[in-house]
Structure formats: structure tokens, C-alpha cells
Amino acid sequence: MKNIVIFGPPGSGKGTQSEFIINKYKLQHISTGDVLRAEMKNETPLGQEAKKHIEQGALVPDSLIIDMLEKCLDDNSNDNGVIFDGFPRTVAQAEALKVMLNKRGQDIHVMLNLQVPDEVLVERLIKRGEESGRSDDNLETIQKRINVYNEQTVPVIGFYEGENKHVAIEGVGTIEEIAAKITAAIENA
Numbered sequence: 001m002k003n004i005v006i007f008g009p010p011g012s013g014k015g016t017q018s019e020f021i022i023n024k025y026k027l028q029h030i031s032t033g034d035v036l037r038a039e040m041k042n043e044t045p046l047g048q049e050a051k052k053h054i055e056q057g058a059l060v061p062d063s064l065i066i067d068m069l070e071k072c073l074d075d076n077s078n079d080n081g082v083i084f085d086g087f088p089r090t091v092a093q094a095e096a097l098k099v100m101l102n103k104r105g106q107d108i109h110v111m112l113n114l115q116v117p118d119e120v121l122v123e124r125l126i127k128r129g130e131e132s133g134r135s136d137d138n139l140e141t142i143q144k145r146i147n148v149y150n151e152q153t154v155p156v157i158g159f160y161e162g163e164n165k166h167v168a169i170e171g172v173g174t175i176e177e178i179a180a181k182i183t184a185a186i187e188n189a
């Protein structure tokens, strides 16, 4: 069983690399951003609440995200493991994830930290906004999301360093080059 956290700023390639890892290791993909976008599309109470935060480039409150994630874990029947994409984004979420997994007799195998310079992130996100129409991929919201990442999400790195699970991955290069580094990190963890 390999539970993996794929971590990095917005635009670092978490979604792209998740697809590769899922195919290779047959893991369940849990992207909290995707789950929230589906909730918004269906106009559920959670979706309506989340929308206010997402459109500001802010984080959705921990309590909502943690409950949502616990439901995803309850619904998951894949014994190979889960790739967590876009979660945890705060230390409180990282601590809650540990508790939720331990309760199920599981743990995190490795945390992959994709590192990409800010100017490359902005360039990639603007391009993605043009292609996907994602309402939070505009310059103003992108800048806010990068600031939120630096202020609220970067401390999660220290949490996984403390757990001896953190591996830094240079996130610039071709998709295949980055995928090769990720495979090595998963195999050596």
C-alpha cells in the first residue's frame, strides 16, 4: 500500500504528474480541488461555501476540507493506496491526515515536493486559464494563490521533514524527466 502526497505550488504540475503515478502504481487519485469544483458545479451547500474562498484565491476552511477528505477515504476501495493531490495545504490538514490514516492502520509512504520558480508558475497558470477557463486562473488570483501557498502551505514541508517523508523534486523539465525522478523517489522511499 502506497499513500503518496504530491505537493507543490499552484501550477507546479501536481495534476499532470498524478496521472502518471496513478497509471504506474494503480492508485486512487484524490484531488481536493477537483472534488471542490464538482461540488461547485452541482451547487451543493459545500460547493457554494467553497466558491467564495476559491474565487478569492484563498483556502477553503480546514474543517470543511478535512470532513470532505474523510468522506473520500471512506468511499475509497482501492487497496493499492491513494495519491493526495492539493491536500494537505496547511499543517492542521497534515496532522488530520495522519490521524485519519493511522485510524485505518495506514500511513504516508512519501511526500513529493515539486519545486518550480514563481515566474514559471505564473506563465503556466495563465496558459492553463486560457485553455481550461478555470475562473481562478487569472493574474490577480494567481498571485494571491502563490502568496497563500508561501504563507500557509509551505509550513507543511517542515511537517513531512519531521516525519522523514519529504523528498524535493526539481519540477522543471519535460514531463518524462520529472516522472523519472518521481519514480526513483517512490521506489527509494
Ligand code: AMP
Pocket: 010, 032, 033, 034, 036, 053, 054, 055, 057, 058, 059, 060, 061, 065, 085, 086, 087, 088, 089, 093, 136, 145
Ligand atoms: P487546486 O485545484 O488544487 O489548485 O485547488 C483550487 C482551489 O481550491 C484552491 O485555490 C483552494 O481555494 C481550494 N482548495 C483545494 N484544495 C484545498 C485544500 N486542501 N485546502 C484548502 N483549500 C483547498
